[in-house]
Amino acid sequence: MTIALVVAVVFCAAFVQSLSGFGFALIVMPLITLVVGLRTAAPLVALAGLTIYTINLIRYRQAVNLKEVLRLGASSALGIPVGVWALTHVDESLVTGLLGSILIGYAVYGLARPAAARLCSPRWVYPAGFVAGCLGGAYNTTGPPVIVYGSLRRWPKDEFRAVLQAFFLINAALIVGAHYLAHHLTAGVLTLYACAAPALLLGILAGSRLDSKLEADRFRTLVLVLLLLLGLSLIL
Numbered sequence: 001m002t003i004a005l006v007v008a009v010v011f012c013a014a015f016v017q018s019l020s021g022f023g024f025a026l027i028v029m030p031l032i033t034l035v036v037g038l039r040t041a042a043p044l045v046a047l048a049g050l051t052i053y054t055i056n057l058i059r060y061r062q063a064v065n066l067k068e069v070l071r072l073g074a075s076s077a078l079g080i081p082v083g084v085w086a087l088t089h090v091d092e093s094l095v096t097g098l099l100g101s102i103l104i105g106y107a108v109y110g111l112a113r114p115a116a117a118r119l120c121s122p123r124w125v126y127p128a129g130f131v132a133g134c135l136g137g138a139y140n141t142t143g144p145p146v147i148v149y150g151s152l153r154r155w156p157k158d159e160f161r162a163v164l165q166a167f168f169l170i171n172a173a174l175i176v177g178a179h180y181l182a183h184h185l186t187a188g189v190l191t192l193y194a195c196a197a198p199a200l201l202l203g204i205l206a207g208s209r210l211d212s213k214l215e216a217d218r219f220r221t222l223v224l225v226l227l228l229l230l231g232l233s234l235i236l
Helices: 002-020 024-036 038-063 066-089 092-112 122-139 143-153 157-181 187-210 216-235
Strands: none
Touching (some): 002 024, 024 092, 024 143, 038 066, 038 187, 143 157
């Protein structure tokens, strides 16, 4: 039953990621944590994320803003060890509650869509990247700070998706390496990854085929509502 639930969650999250350009870790991490626990879910989702971000970056490679990616990647690299340390030294319920708060905050922000908000200074890339690295090391949730930063910088749609995939890929590689050094890639984690990999690829394929047929704004609104509900469930 555990493997079946992990496979189903990975498929759905990969489907969402391929359609919207984000959401994989935000959706899969809370649900898998409820099934297998935080210390198994964190390295498992990191491995799955590394796979999906590599594939999606190939899809969006022509629109990558390399300058933004490098700045985000360098600052997040400083935060990842902090997050990995917190994974084994901070109470799991505290991290779960923090993630719930992050999900709710991001969902409310996305649904509100503040049209007037805009960041003029690119220097905000550094705190956004560092916080993303901390969250990624502990809970594979690098997305929210970078997504909010990109929205405030008003990146064009294709650039937005491409930068996210490149940034997620860099962080996933660093996070997997950190988990390896911390001996978190156990036989159980690798077994679950092997079972979930086919569902991951099928989710990417299904999302890619529907990408051009589904209205992006309505789908993203649905995703934000689901994230809001997930955040509330983690806190309550």
